[in-house]
Amino acid sequence: MKTAYLASLVLIVSTAYVIRLIAILPFFHTQAGTEKDTKDGVNLLKIRKSSKKPLKIFVFLGSGGHTGEMIRLLENYQDLLLGKSIVYLGYSDEASRQRFAHFIKKFGHCKVEYYEFMKAREVKATLLQSVKTIIGTLVQSFVHVVRIRFAMCGSPHLFLLNGPGTCCIISLWLKIMELLLPLLGSSHIVYVESLARINTPSLTGKILYWVVDEFIVQWQELRDNYLPRSKWFGILV
Amino acid sequence: MGIIEEKTLFVTCGATVPFPKLVSCVLSDEFCQELIQYGFVRLIIQFGRNYSSEFEHLVQERGGQRESQKIPIDQFGCGDTARQYVLMNGKLKVIGFDFSTKMQSIIRDYSDLVISHAGTGSILDSLRLNKPLIVCVNDSLMDNHQQQIADKFVELGYVWSCAPTETGLIAGLRASQTEKLKPFPVSHNPSFERLLVETIYS
Numbered sequence: 001m002k003t004a005y006l007a008s009l010v011l012i013v014s015t016a017y018v019i020r021l022i023a024i025l026p027f028f029h030t031q032a033g034t035e036k037d038t039k040d041g042v043n044l045l046k047i048r049k050s051s052k053k054p055l056k057i058f059v060f061l062g063s064g065g066h067t068g069e070m071i072r073l074l075e076n077y078q079d080l081l082l083g084k085s086i087v088y089l090g091y092s093d094e095a096s097r098q099r100f101a102h103f104i105k106k107f108g109h110c111k112v113e114y115y116e117f118m119k120a121r122e123v124k125a126t127l128l129q130s131v132k133t134i135i136g137t138l139v140q141s142f143v144h145v146v147r148i149r150f151a152m153c154g155s156p157h158l159f160l161l162n163g164p165g166t167c168c169i170i171s172l173w174l175k176i177m178e179l180l181l182p183l184l185g186s187s188h189i190v191y192v193e194s195l196a197r198i199n200t201p202s203l204t205g206k207i208l209y210w211v212v213d214e215f216i217v218q219w220q221e222l223r224d225n226y227l228p229r230s231k232w233f234g235i236l237v
Numbered sequence: 238m239g240i241i242e243e244k245t246l247f248v249t250c251g252a253t254v255p256f257p258k259l260v261s262c263v264l265s266d267e268f269c270q271e272l273i274q275y276g277f278v279r280l281i282i283q284f285g286r287n288y289s290s291e292f293e294h295l296v297q298e299r300g301g302q303r304e305s306q307k308i309p310i311d312q313f314g315c316g317d318t319a320r321q322y323v324l325m326n327g328k329l330k331v332i333g334f335d336f337s338t339k340m341q342s343i344i345r346d347y348s349d350l351v352i353s354h355a356g357t358g359s360i361l362d363s364l365r366l367n368k369p370l371i372v373c374v375n376d377s378l379m380d381n382h383q384q385q386i387a388d389k390f391v392e393l394g395y396v397w398s399c400a401p402t403e404t405g406l407i408a409g410l411r412a413s414q415t416e417k418l419k420p421f422p423v424s425h426n427p428s429f430e431r432l433l434v435e436t437i438y439s
Contacts, residue, residue: 064253076426190436198386233428236429
């Protein structure tokens, strides 16, 4: 008798998790977003004004060109993203951190917290070194991500990512948290593929296409030929 | 504009890898001759890290005379390793430095034309500031995205492109002085902003 109860309990729990998984992964989302495009700007303002709490935004600077594009994105949408926001800034190289620190000086209202992430993969690393750094990165990023995600509870929030590999780990932890803690709600992960990607997605892009809540490409042919669920608005950086 | 008194070409090789072919081509007699013909009197070159001594050597080989005149290093954001020379019997001023923290102000305030390597950051810097741009693809790099991005921007009419050869660069320069580019669209996109708002406040 006991085993029957146990079995049914396991069945119910696992079914619940499968349903939860379906709910949080993007490929089962309905394409309602595109139909809402006719909404006017007044409504947009209303949505923003209705929330009195500051926006909490996590941004990852992936070094070099990734950092450059991310800073351009933030600059282009500064009114929305850098108003009175709290910025959780992930980085893995000192140059990116300094570039951001210099950039954010213009936005006096923003509060910034810096989080250093170890690089997911060093160029030219041996297999053993790679395994070591990947495990180290996994643990360290887990601690960061949990802290940041909980700090965002109850506030309007956004995870803005554009590569490279570390973004996969960050997204993975966020989705695992969503899976295990249904009350936490969506993490709101937006991934913007690099402008340099015209014909083929990056490896990070290929993985995150199945994970993130909104996948944005900057070239129409990339959406049409490879990533039909992605959204294209033109060049954003 | 006020600040631009001397018609200036700005050449940028990117911060990371030097681009010797491009530097050597823009310093060639044939190219400099062409520049002077189109009224350019100043050539600013950002040549990348670990290339200073080669640069100095190259300029002197081409008959460049070192000038001790002060370079506005604060406005250029280039540090005091910057050097100034005169080429072509004093008709062309050449300023060279490895790296600048103020690329945008050099482009905006000092440049009439930009020749850039095909990194997206450098391309966007010029296009966002509405400066005419010739993109020169570094064919010794393994990165074929640079070729793709250059081709794409040429196809859209936003830039001219050329190979890092003297004839290629001269052709590019001629195009830049006789043709017009299509305006680069503004960066702010209301539909993307709407998506962000809906995501954030959902």
